[in-house]
Amino acid sequence: MSSNNSPRETRMSRNADRTPGPKRPHTGWRTFRRILYVVVAIGVFAILAGAGLFFFYAQSAPKVTQSALSSDASTRIYDANGNVISRMGAQNRTYVKAKHIPATLAAAVVSTEDRRFYKNNGVDPIRIVGAAFANFTGSSLGMQGGSTLTQQLVKLSVFSTAASDRTLKRKAQEAWLALKVDHKYSKAKILEYYINKVYMGNGVYGMQTAAQYYYGTTLTHLSLAQLALLAGMPQAPTRYDPTTYPALAQKRRDLVLDSMVETKVITSAQASQAKATSITSGLVKTHKSTSTGVKNTKVIDAYLKQVYAELKSKGYNTTTGGLKVYTNLDMSAQKKLYNIVNSENYVSFPSKKFQVGSTIVNPNNGQVVAMIGGRKTGNVTFGLNRAVQTDRSSASTAKPLMDYGPAIEYLNYPTYEPVKDTAFTYPGTTKNLYDWDRQYQGTITMRKALYESRNIPAIRTLQNVGISKATTFLKGLGMTFDKTLTLQNGIGLYISTEQEAAAYAAFANGGTYYKPYLVSKVVTQDGKAHNYSSQGKRAMSAATAFMLTDMMKDVMTNENGSGRSAAISGLYQAGKTGTDSYPDDYADKVPDGATMDSWFTGYTKNYAVSVWTGYDKQFQTGHYVSETETKIAQEIYKYEMTYLASKKVNSDWTQPSTVTKTTVNNNTEYYVTGHPGTVSDATTTDSTSMSQYGSTNTTSSSAYSSNNQVTTSSSSARASSSTTESSTSKESSSTEQTPSGNGNDDNTTTDSSSAKNTTQNDNASSGN
Structure with a gap:
């Protein structure tokens, strides 16, 4: 038993005798750690959700067939009966097999479009991140995008190229199909499909056909400079046309050559020598026709021109869209109208320069079933369409x-x-x-x-x-x-x-x-x-x-x-x-x-x-x-x-x-x-x-x-009221009429040779 006089142990004395331990974590660190946990959880959830969404979209992806991969992406035009009347593009396309594609061209395409082509599986995450960074810093020079070469092939073969269709769903399906294509076909075959499919401007599809169109020969006979030009054209074929825009074409070609040096496909000396070559060297002046349906070209020229104008107004790309366009054209009525105005079997025309413009419409639905934009127009394609011009008085x-x-x-x-x-x-x-x-x-x-x-x-x-x-x-x-x-x-x-x-x-x-x-x-x-x-x-x-x-x-x-x-x-x-x-x-x-x-x-x-x-x-x-x-x-x-x-x-x-x-x-x-x-x-x-x-x-x-x-x-x-006009009489016109604008702003085709402002006339006669 202790004495009452013994010192009492207190809480403070007990605490004083204890050995000091480690301090508890600071409140700020605990907060940061919790936030980090939340961020990681959200990231994991986002990845899982993204993966789920990706596979959800992938399930509804369209099929990609060998036929789709190997065919050209031209626009097909059909008449009212479903018959093909025209194809916009290289209908006489010369398809080149992989074994006949010059190694230099293949290397130029890969260096330009997809440097990791032989390493990726159709989709390249590293490329996507790199492209995003390059686009952000502005250092890509337009040479590398987020899509692999295989993805570009899939897009050209299966999907619409309209800007409105560039959705998350479409990108997911594009990536999924690229994976499948890469798994099914060899890299050489994928490259073959791509080189034969891309649009090369002027209605030309495929680089072999482009070689014939621009240089009058095959790919195997082209120089390094010429092959580099062709390899760089698909990004903007119209802009890089060496005949129309030689300065832009040369700049693009030189960028391709620089890219080939970076990937060690060619040496700096080879690139310099190629750059010294004139961009117009070897270009032919007369181009081989690349369209089919020549027999009907003249007959339907004006109608087709208006079809393409209508498609453009609706936002369609007729050069790379691979569209099937069904029209209201009655081919038999069109041919009849063409024959009436271009032969002497029906009407006696005073000269070849005497012109005609005509349109036939179905009154019950507004369908234009036939249209003629001129007569005796020669071999002009998409010439002046007088059926839609609005600068002549009716x-x-x-x-x-x-x-x-x-x-x-x-x-x-x-x-x-x-x-x-x-x-x-x-x-x-x-x-x-x-x-x-x-x-x-x-x-x-x-x-x-x-x-x-x-x-x-x-x-x-x-x-x-x-x-x-x-x-x-x-x-x-x-x-x-x-x-x-x-x-x-x-x-x-x-x-x-x-x-x-x-x-x-x-x-x-x-x-x-x-x-x-x-x-x-x-x-x-x-x-x-x-x-x-x-x-x-x-x-x-x-x-x-x-x-x-x-x-x-x-x-x-x-x-x-x-x-x-x-x-x-x-x-x-x-x-x-x-x-x-x-x-x-x-x-x-x-x-x-x-x-x-x-x-x-x-x-x-x-x-x-x-x-x-x-x-x-x-x-x-x-x-x-x-x-x-x-x-x-x-x-x-x-x-x-x-x-x-x-x-x-x-x-x-x-x-x-x-x-x-x-x-x-x-x-x-x-x-x-x-x-x-x-x-x-x-x-x-x-x-x-x-x-x-x-x-x-x-x-x-x-x-x-x-x-x-x-x-x-x-x-x-006044003259006698009994005076009447015979069936051969002319019509009377008013004083001179100044054009008051066209009747429809959608059709503003004009002819510079037509005088729209004639001298005012006090006593004009026009009429019937």
Whole structure:
């Protein structure tokens, strides 16, 4: 037992007697360690998730076949029946086997595209990291990317090259397939496929074909400098074309040579000697053709040019995309049209320089089924496509579009609406407007004014409608303009045959506008199909379309119609003529009745055909369309439509319920139900001019009252109202028309030889 006087042991004394141990870790270190654990965990999770996502994407990767690896990546074009009509690229490609590929070329390609080609398994993580670093520092000089040569081959063989398709999923599938290709094929075979597949510019695929195209020989006969150039071209074949861009091509070639030195394939001395060689050394001046389908090349040239323009607008790469493009081309109709304009079996053309532009559209869906951009064009590929040029006046074919169509649509004009053919001066000017015969018929019906193609009644009608409403009507038919339209455009719009055929097609189908298009489907290399169509939009009432059609039937069937040469016996059709005469300050340089342009646009329920004829340089001596030759456009239409009509059922248009039939002077006429208008002497300035048309017992049309507001000259200048235009007469044009922009900014093809700004003319005549 201890004594009560013994010293008591306290906690502090016990602690004091203990030997000091190690200090506990600092709080900051513990925090850092925890963060490190979290980061590592996240990294591991990310790797696992990435691997899982990679294999998930890999499962849905497309198949890569030997056929896909060995074939060229050209774009194939099909007609409406699924027949190949053209292939963009080296269709006469010379395939070179691995044993015939020069070792120097193989080394140049590997040094340039994938230095670790023989060491990697199709995917190179080290290369990916190195490329990322090089791109970040800007030190790669464009020589090394993240994709291996095998991945590039897979991309060219299987996948779409569109920028929109460069997704994480696509990259994962590309890497997976590269691994499979590397496992299945030898390095020599992979290199063989690559060298034969790459695009080399100017429609050439494969380096052997490129050697023939650029140097006129085979790969085995090329020098080090020439092989280095070819090895460097695939990255940007157009940019490195030695003929077009020699400076850029030389810079690229020299980079390839430097790369070969770095990989110890050649010595510095060999590189220096090759660099001293001119980049143009050995280049041939005449290139061997690399396209097939030569037999059809001329026939479909304009159509193909427009197809490629349409593909480009949709974002497709037609050179490396390996696309399958299905078009709306009716090859039989195309060949017929080509033969009509290029032979003397149908039409008598005045000279080889006399030109034609024509477009055929299906009114029920907007499909462009045929197109001709010129005649006697020689061996030119993708030359001027006159079917889509918008720098020539459409003359009187504009009248249904800008004058009479809007008048029925907005003002409820009946087909027998009284319109004045009396002296007219453009408001605010001293410029007079005349018809072809420089005479006046007084007050006539709108129907007569249209089928005889009288100018003054058309412009008076447009004046009543107003430019604003007329422009709105045109917009509904797919036409927009850079400048504000004027009254003069009522007898001449700067639009193309493609636009006009599509606009008239709306009359043919009852008032629905379909934007014209040539490409119906595109299948990319990965097998994805992209379908295209035109969504119809109501452009006018069924009543307007029917009444205009009924009036335009008379253009070809009435004894005084301006389009008698286009008449086809027994066929239900309608259409309009148009001729654009020279301005007065040039009129004395051409024979009386000569014009610059002659048009005819007509349609059935199944086809709308627009034809332009004239000369590219219309102000050059002798480049005028004589009065007799203005019929050529009608004759081309007639022969082509006769052929087209034989393929379809011939049926007439059905009167819609919104239209009422009536009889005026024993003639069948129509009006918008509820808006019969009136025909009476009280609404005319000539007390005798309307007596022949009788009268309907209806109230007066309020739309007509504004006819008295136009500027006119003395009525004594009028000619007898009995004067009519014969079927061979020309059309009358207004004062000179300055182009008011093209009708569609998507088709801005122009011809530098065409004079777009002619001298103003006070007394011009154009018309029919």
